[in-house]
Amino acid sequence: MLHGLWKLTWLEIKIFLREPLGAFGSIILPVLVFVVVGRFMGGRLPSRSIATSEFVRVGLPVFVSVLIALSGVLSLVTIVSIYREGGILKRLRATPLRPQTILTAHVLVKLVLTAVTMALSVLAGKRYYPINMDVPIFGFTMALLISTWSILSIGFVIASIVPTARFAQPIGAAILYPMIALSGLFVPLPSLPPALQALARVLPLTYAVSLLQGILKGEAWWAHRGDVAALTLVFVICTALSAKVFRWE
């Protein structure tokens, strides 16, 4: 299983960074958005109402993190469908590489990029943020990795159903981004109509947001064991599903 995994992962990271917008789009842009929006909101509202400070302290970092994770997943969906369409997946399979190894390498690439982006955002936040944050960097990064890992498994299911690489990005975005609206990030769940609440409860992003917000506020992991369990369940179901429906060519 591990045979060739590190080499392939490292190679895929290098290849990704060589893409015209690779490093900029996935690492630099999210960090810039985070810093600029944070400064703008912090500077505009010197009174620092409770709501604003809560959003800048918790909402914004979680929102940016979710965007980082989702853009990682979208990029995975796109890469996998391009690799499939170009016969790259098939070529890699006609070697002693295990099929799982090929896909795991792509997951690792996205997790590494997410972790790096996250770490840079937090460092930038510490340096430039209007509010003095006491962020549990390690815990928060862990929470983000668990969330990303889980959503990436949805990415494989999406990658299995998109007809061609051209549709990968739009279809992926249409499935993933609406989840943000129901995730509890902008509208608290209890204030939603019951039907939407029920829908929100089956969307994995809801649990990711709950976990991320909780960890960022300094709550205990134990209090969020339900979120972790839900994310793990999503991972298990989606992995089993894509093992069935994933197309290599």
Next chain:
Amino acid sequence: MGVSGTPRSVIQVSGIRKTYGTTVAVSEVSFEVSEGEVFGLIGPNGAGKTTTMECVEGVRRPDRGDISILGLNPFRDVYQVQNRIGVQLQQAQLQKRIKVWEAVDLWASLYSKSVDAARLLEQLGLADSRNAWFMTLSGGQKQRLFIALALINDPEVVFLDELTTGLDPQSRRAIWDLVRGIRDRGKTVFMITHLMEEAERLCDRVAIIEHGKIIDMGRPEELVGRHCPARTVVLATANALAEERFRAIPQVETVVRQGSQFTIRGLGEEFVSEVIQCLSENRIRVTDFRTMLPNLEDVFLKLTGHSIRD
């Protein structure tokens, strides 16, 4: 070579069938490939060549039938098989921005043994492009890189699927030399082509496949002898008695005269010698002499009623 001195059979395919939905891609295909031979699968587009080869490689699973390669089952022992074979797939690509040396280096790390990568790139004329991205390579360079990847593990059997399709004649010839080089190193080669000239130049044995079925199999000259035994001699002479003499040769079937040019058709291996003997015995002076031998192209036309390019 096996103990008995006869070549060992390295690939055995018996009665495989593969359908995609309602399309029957391959049906009842059986053949064997011996150690050290270049075996070619030839036929028009869509005949089922790639499907057949991919079943042998373990990349695709037939619905029915048995396949054995190097004494192994390509599905049960897929990683063991992959470790000992080299594969070039039709229409494969690599990552756009992977460098030539990175691809070769990755592949080398995947197998239990590998040849010297720098030397291999040198031999394939890729040493100067080792830092180039895949997307910047020419068609010929890409194919040579795929050959490098197929040879990196010093494989016992090499699979080549339409290696020269889409290449210009010059690159094609260069690739043919490479394939002869692979054969000369004692490797078994299983190749696919729809170019009859390529098959004639490279293959020790070919199987002609159409609509998913093998319609005949054998050495190219054997197939030609079996299906297109007619030979044609075209010559020019001013000798007035020539036509009569030619008609007297036993193997001659038809003689067509156009002015001083004769087109003589006959059957059998001896036919051309007989014509030459007739010329010398009767002291017939010729100003032109050509033989036209049938080739696999003609065999294909004869067997299927259409040209392979249709």
